[in-house]
Amino acid sequence: MASFDVGNLGEFLREQRRQAKLSLRQLADAAGVSNPYLSQIERGLRKPSAEILQQIAKGLQISAETLYVQAGILDERDPEQAAHGARRPGVREAVAADPGLTDPQRQALLQIYEAFRRENDTEPDRAGPERTDPDRTGPDSN
Template sequence: MASLNVGNLGEYLREQRRNAQLSLRQLSEAAGVSNPYLSQIERGLRKPSADILQQLAKALRISAETLYVQAGMLDEREREELETRGVILADPSINERQKQVLLQIYESFRKENGLGTEDTEGGDASGTAGGSAVTPPSH
């Protein structure tokens, strides 16, 4: 079989679809992809783009970053960092200034521990609101 090493992604998607109690057809309609294409993804025969994964994540109400990790587009550490930033940015109980201070502290600890990101924007992470607009590096 011509697997593209996306079997884990396909199995994970199938599991998430079943947990959401959606048929293949229902998910394909909700995500705006064809039923046969979604079936091929679930069977590990097709590797979806980041955009398709984003649509599937939205339809399943799960984190797109989790799907990026499953597809091998993003490593686990990057996903955890994005989710942490997303939680901080989405918290309605703190104001924007407090969010930026928290993100700066978080980034300084990551750098201190040797985990800082190369693409840090001077501590200004306002462009990653909620963590859902993040696009993984293209491979």
């Protein structure tokens, strides 16, 4: 297991907060932690518990695993583990970690992604028209 790197975690949290366009106070409120405590974490002065990291991740709408890796609580999964069914980083984490994107590009991608997720979550039947129309036997039945 990696060592706990509070400084890198703080920088990462600050960048994630800025990408989410949240003030320190807004994130503190969303995560249920005090504003001064969150500020100390961002400045690398405090070592948050896994529970606090989970609350902060929820406030940032990223996976807690991402913060655990940044904090050194969890080791980053290697590509071989991912190939054998281990969880890969989510879309939000991948977009946030891509150094080739600008902040406005990241925000645009995340907004589009969230719009697709909301659309799919509100659909009554996600099977598609081919399976829900009893008069059709397949996609080329017209």
